[in-house]
Amino acid sequence: MSDRPGDVVADLQNVGRVYRMGSELVHALRDFTFQFRSGEYWAIMGSSGSGKSTLLNLLGCIDRPTSGTYSVRGQEISGLNDNQLSVLRGRELGFIFQSYNLIPQLNVIDNILVPVVYQDDPIPNAKERAVELAERVGLQGRLDHRPSQLSGGQQQRVAIARSLINDPAMILADEATGNLDSKTAEEILELFDELHASGKTILLVTHEQEVGDRAQHLLRLKDGLIHEVRLAGEPAREEASA
Amino acid sequence: MIGLSLWKTVQLGISSLLLHKLRSFLTTLGVLFGVASVVAMLAVGEGASEKAQAQLRELGSRNVILRSIKPKQDNVSEEETRVLAYGLKRTDFDRIDETYPGVVRTVPVLTSPQEVRVSDLLCRPKVLCTTPEFLKVSGRIMADGHFLSQQDEASRSLVTVLGYDVARFLFPFERAVGQTVRIGEHYFEVIGVLVPRGPLGATASNPSSEAGGEVYVPLSTGRAYFGERQVTVRSGTFDIQEVQLHEIIVQAERDVDVPFVAAACRAMLSREHEDKDYEVMVPLELIMREKETQRIFNIVLGSIAGISLLVGGIGIMNVMLATVTERTREIGIRRALGARRRHIITQFLVETTVLSGCGGLLGVALGLLIPWIIERTADLQTVVSPIAAVLAFGISVLIGMIFGLYPAWRAAHMDPVEALRHE
Ligand SMILES: Nc1ncnc2c1ncn2[C@@H]1O[C@H](COP(=O)(O)OP(=O)(O)OP(=O)(O)O)[C@@H](O)[C@H]1O
Ligand SMILES: [Mg+2]
Numbered sequence: 001m002s003d004r005p006g007d008v009v010a011d012l013q014n015v016g017r018v019y020r021m022g023s024e025l026v027h028a029l030r031d032f033t034f035q036f037r038s039g040e041y042w043a044i045m046g047s048s049g050s051g052k053s054t055l056l057n058l059l060g061c062i063d064r065p066t067s068g069t070y071s072v073r074g075q076e077i078s079g080l081n082d083n084q085l086s087v088l089r090g091r092e093l094g095f096i097f098q099s100y101n102l103i104p105q106l107n108v109i110d111n112i113l114v115p116v117v118y119q120d121d122p123i124p125n126a127k128e129r130a131v132e133l134a135e136r137v138g139l140q141g142r143l144d145h146r147p148s149q150l151s152g153g154q155q156q157r158v159a160i161a162r163s164l165i166n167d168p169a170m171i172l173a174d175e176a177t178g179n180l181d182s183k184t185a186e187e188i189l190e191l192f193d194e195l196h197a198s199g200k201t202i203l204l205v206t207h208e209q210e211v212g213d214r215a216q217h218l219l220r221l222k223d224g225l226i227h228e229v230r231l232a233g234e235p236a237r238e239e240a241s242a
Numbered sequence: 243m244i245g246l247s248l249w250k251t252v253q254l255g256i257s258s259l260l261l262h263k264l265r266s267f268l269t270t271l272g273v274l275f276g277v278a279s280v281v282a283m284l285a286v287g288e289g290a291s292e293k294a295q296a297q298l299r300e301l302g303s304r305n306v307i308l309r310s311i312k313p314k315q316d317n318v319s320e321e322e323t324r325v326l327a328y329g330l331k332r333t334d335f336d337r338i339d340e341t342y343p344g345v346v347r348t349v350p351v352l353t354s355p356q357e358v359r360v361s362d363l364l365c366r367p368k369v370l371c372t373t374p375e376f377l378k379v380s381g382r383i384m385a386d387g388h389f390l391s392q393q394d395e396a397s398r399s400l401v402t403v404l405g406y407d408v409a410r411f412l413f414p415f416e417r418a419v420g421q422t423v424r425i426g427e428h429y430f431e432v433i434g435v436l437v438p439r440g441p442l443g444a445t446a447s448n449p450s451s452e453a454g455g456e457v458y459v460p461l462s463t464g465r466a467y468f469g470e471r472q473v474t475v476r477s478g479t480f481d482i483q484e485v486q487l488h489e490i491i492v493q494a495e496r497d498v499d500v501p502f503v504a505a506a507c508r509a510m511l512s513r514e515h516e517d518k519d520y521e522v523m524v525p526l527e528l529i530m531r532e533k534e535t536q537r538i539f540n541i542v543l544g545s546i547a548g549i550s551l552l553v554g555g556i557g558i559m560n561v562m563l564a565t566v567t568e569r570t571r572e573i574g575i576r577r578a579l580g581a582r583r584r585h586i587i588t589q590f591l592v593e594t595t596v597l598s599g600c601g602g603l604l605g606v607a608l609g610l611l612i613p614w615i616i617e618r619t620a621d622l623q624t625v626v627s628p629i630a631a632v633l634a635f636g637i638s639v640l641i642g643m644i645f646g647l648y649p650a651w652r653a654a655h656m657d658p659v660e661a662l663r664h665e
């Protein structure tokens with residue numbers, strides 16, 4: 001299924017995430033209510049420890065909230081068991097990591113295909129689609145290469161192609177350009193722009209203001225709370241302050 | 243369609259293992275040697291028991307063999323000439339032959355050390371004086387002519403049946419039957435030749451040496467011409483032994499009668515003989531004892547192999563636990579990309595099984611090589627049973643599965659967030 005632009009893909013209602021450190025409780029995310037809609041391109045910013053990664057992990061269903069509810073495309077995740085959550089991750093979410101996180105034993109095409117092989121009813125013509133995506137992100141002639149034979153930028157392109165293979169509801173990128181030099185980072189950001197233009201939903205965590213400014217919208221966190229929401233073409237709107 | 247086929251998983255496992263070739267190889271060594279020792283030791287054990295069983299089968303499983311043995315002498319006399327009478331008596335034979343239930347045949351054997359000659363060829367085979375029924379209880383087969391007959395026994399004929407080796411030695415270029423040989427001081431007509439013992443071509447004895455091979459004459463003839471006294475000259479003293487019968491072969495009707503026949507013979511002999519100048523040999527008992535020995539051998543062997551396989555399995559588990567820790571990040575990635583727990587379990591289980599299976603295959607190869615070398619260097623018979631090889635390989639695969647289970651379970655139950663953060 002695909003969403004019409006504007007449909008809510010990620011719905012967070014009063015979400016909290018508490019870590020226990022010995023006897024101390026760390027509130028990484030507090031009473032977080034927010035909706036991400038289809039086709040939006042968000043930059044998520046905030047100082048270190050503000051809860052960006054925590055938020056992305058929750059959105060990516062590799063972590064569960066300790067309070068509140070979270071739905072992906074209308075599907076409440078608290079009712080899903082580990083297996084169902086895994087299937088959901090593979091199908092609806094595309095991950096891009098700071099350190100690329102490719103599987104070293106696999107070549108480019110097989111890396112791109114990893115989210116496909118774990119699905120019970122995989123997309124048809126997956127291999128052709130993988131080749132197509134690899135070429136779309138600029139990996140022509142590198143399809144047989146192992147990650148160790150690729151540059152950082154090229155590895156991140158593989159990761160982007162991999163995140164797109166199942167045509168997920170949203171793409172979650174945590175510091176996707178953090179390990180790259182500015183020129184390569186720029187190329188990757190151009191790729192994101194293209195994806196956004198083609199209607200993909202992208203949530204990009206970043207430290208760099210220029211990167212944040214390139215995105216359509218900007219969400220700034222502070223101490224696990226929403227600090228600032230800046231929508232495209234609107235002035236900044238302060239949500240809360242600590 | 244691209245699914246996660248088992249073959250794909252196996253390929254992935256192999257490529258992961260090939261990333262650390264030396265480590266993978268070293269890890270399989272435990273299983274390798276375990277499996278190799280199972281296969282090799284079973285082959286050697288099986289060979290030994292097969293040989294023993296064949297020998298015993300030759301003695302006849304329904305037979306009870308009574309033998310004269312020289313009793314231990316306490317007071318060695320210094321006389322120049324000693325006559326030592328011992329062993330089975332004709333009366334023993336008669337008792338068994340006439341009265342024992344469950345006995346179908348009783349065959350007496352008197353052996354006499356005689357020289358056998360044809361012109362200038364000389365050999366010293368065992369000269370067995372016995373009755374026609376010997377052929378039936380011994381299970382021997384005629385190669386040529388016929389065996390001693392009742393007629394020969396009754397008329398003390400000067401006829402003889404030659405063992406195959408003796409016949410070949412004395413008559414290398416002509417048919418032995420119909421020829422005349424000299425046994426001791428008398429001339430005998432050859433009426434038959436026996437098929438060699440054991441497998442054809444494998445000559446057990448060599449008549450051209452001092453003693454070897456066998457020659458048969460009627461018991462009555464033997465008694466009349468050679469007597470029951472055997473004189474040996476040893477360092478100046480005459481050693482005269484007087485034995486009425488060297489052997490009595492008692493054949494039971496069925497296998498189940500053997501223990502009773504044996505018990506009856508033992509009872510009778512211990513009653514009739516003051517000295518222990520006889521022994522009772524029961525091939526069936528020997529076979530049973532052989533089987534028991536074999537069983538104990540197998541238990542010991544199985545334990546040794548079991549321990550080495552266990553140690554091999556623990557080694558594999560240890561390495562797989564390290565591998566899982568090492569690949570924590572990969573596990574996190576796969577989980578984030580949609581792998582369910584069972585996918586992770588399958589992946590690591592397959593990898594462990596491939597590892598131990600390779601060890602098993604190499605082990606079987608080594609286990610087949612060892613008996614091959616033993617046969618060629620140590621002159622030991624070995625029997626490699628395909629079942630043992632398949633079984634040993636199966637066990638190695640099973641070891642991989644069992645010892646891979648815990649590492650795989652650990653991998654599957656990692657927290658994806660933690661796993662992704664792992665350096
Ligand atoms: N596993 C954990 N156990 C305990 N506390 C944690 C854990 N993970 C995160 N935290 C805490 O939660 C808060 C938010 O962490 P998070 O990783 O989301 O920050 P971040 O915004 O991604 O920071 P950075 O920019 O440095 O990546 C921090 O105070 C952190 O110490
Ligand atoms: Mg972070």
